[in-house]
Amino acid sequence: MSMVYMQAVIGRAVVDSAFREQLKTNPAAVLDARQLTDEEKDALKNMNWDAVASVGTDLDQRVSRMVLHAAGCQ
Amino acid sequence: MLADLPFLGAGLVYQHALHAEIMAHRDGIDFLEVPTDQFLRHGPEWGEELEELKHAFKTVAHSLYLSLGDAKGPHVAYLDRVRPFLDDLGPAWYSDHFDMGNVPDSEFGQYFHGMQVPFTQEQAEIFRSNMAFVTNRLQRPLLAENIFYKFVFPMPSSLPEPVFIGEALKGSDCGLLLDLTNLDINAMNFGFDANEWLAAAPLEHTVEIHVAGGELRTEGSWKGKWADTHNHPVPDVVWRMVEHVVSQTPVRAITLEWDQNYPPMSVLMEQLSIARGILAQSTAAPRAPVAAPPGSGG
Numbered sequence: 001m002s003m004v005y006m007q008a009v010i011g012r013a014v015v016d017s018a019f020r021e022q023l024k025t026n027p028a029a030v031l032d033a034r035q036l037t038d039e040e041k042d043a044l045k046n047m048n049w050d051a052v053a054s055v056g057t058d059l060d061q062r063v064s065r066m067v068l069h070a071a072g073c074q
Numbered sequence: 075m076l077a078d079l080p081f082l083g084a085g086l087v088y089q090h091a092l093h094a095e096i097m098a099h100r101d102g103i104d105f106l107e108v109p110t111d112q113f114l115r116h117g118p119e120w121g122e123e124l125e126e127l128k129h130a131f132k133t134v135a136h137s138l139y140l141s142l143g144d145a146k147g148p149h150v151a152y153l154d155r156v157r158p159f160l161d162d163l164g165p166a167w168y169s170d171h172f173d174m175g176n177v178p179d180s181e182f183g184q185y186f187h188g189m190q191v192p193f194t195q196e197q198a199e200i201f202r203s204n205m206a207f208v209t210n211r212l213q214r215p216l217l218a219e220n221i222f223y224k225f226v227f228p229m230p231s232s233l234p235e236p237v238f239i240g241e242a243l244k245g246s247d248c249g250l251l252l253d254l255t256n257l258d259i260n261a262m263n264f265g266f267d268a269n270e271w272l273a274a275a276p277l278e279h280t281v282e283i284h285v286a287g288g289e290l291r292t293e294g295s296w297k298g299k300w301a302d303t304h305n306h307p308v309p310d311v312v313w314r315m316v317e318h319v320v321s322q323t324p325v326r327a328i329t330l331e332w333d334q335n336y337p338p339m340s341v342l343m344e345q346l347s348i349a350r351g352i353l354a355q356s357t358a359a360p361r362a363p364v365a366a367p368p369g370s371g372g
Contacts, residue, residue, distance in 0.1 A: 002196075003145040003192075003194075003196050003197060003200060004145040004146060006145075006192070007143075007144065007145050007174055007191075010189070011174075011175075011189070014189065039229055039230065039231060040229070042228075042229075043192070043227050043228050043229045046228045047225065047227070047228070048225045050295055051224040051225035051295075052224075052225055053295070054224055054294070054295045054296055055188065055189065055190070055224055055225075
């Protein structure tokens with residue numbers, strides 16, 4: 001069941017830059033109290049957070065593109 | 075259920091902006107992949123186009139927000155919005171992605187798609203459970219697609235991605251929507267061999283293949299890496315992979331994704347023609363009837 005908590009961390013990190021910064025600078029403060037396995041904590045401490053952030057940018061662009069298509073633009 | 079799926083041929087992702095041209099070229103398009111979310115978003119506003127395409131084409135449906143990898147379960151409210159649309163459309167099958175998309179306490183969650191998941195056994199079991207739930211709720215064939223990703227989880231217990239996909243599909247009646255452009259781009263960005271990936275993948279589950287052309291980013295945080303932008307012709311290396319997969323398993327459909335910077339329709343028709351030529355080798359493709367030899371009484 002710890003995957004629920006891991007996904008919650010990743011999901012929030014995609015859209016919350018302050019949270020992401022915390023994970024980069026002081027991951028233990030964010031992760032140690034959470035119900036994660038040691039392997040999951042290690043993975044989250046070693047994530048490429050810049051790449052995670054760019055997923056959020058892609059999502060913004062994707063939504064914008066859908067809106068543009070709806071308006072008949074390209 | 076998978077064994078009974080029909081052979082569809084070479085199709086195109088429906089683009090509302092190209093509706094008139096798609097209708098005019100219906101003889102060169104074997105089927106349409108209908109982007110379910112765009113129709114859900116526009117509802118009756120696109121009703122006339124939906125009626126036209128429904129009557130002119132065979133269809134499959136593709137969506138973004140099922141969140142099949144979500145450890146809390148798939149988006150049931152979303153699923154219940156999709157179901158009447160599918161009942162109306164009558165697609166040969168329905169597909170979404172090997173991703174997860176719930177963002178707790180965020181309105182952004184409704185747009186969330188394409189989120190990478192860890193390739194762990196626990197995560198594979200989550201997919202298996204969620205896909206069984208969706209299939210049971212919709213009573214329709216379901217496929218899941220491998221995604222383009224920008225990071226991987228550094229976890230020692232991770233499975234290789236193709237093995238992970240095999241675990242997610244193991245024992246299920248769900249199919250694989252194999253996006254070979256996503257595979258090619260991930261291989262280039264993360265430095266692995268796409269052919270080795272294919273050798274380890276559960277190709278026997280492949281029902282549909284996605285192809286597209288991506289581009290190399292020249293600026294921003296993804297500078298120097300490839301992105302799945304759906305706005306270029308399919309690279310030759312991807313067509314070679316399509317040939318390989320079609321030679322291994324009875325692929326029913328190849329879908330061209332091109333959803334921005336549209337070229338002339340002749341370019342799209344050429345791409346579909348290549349796909350159709352490869353698919354002719356599929357063991358799922360209908361064979362032309364063989365004439366009975368003279369005097370055989372046939």
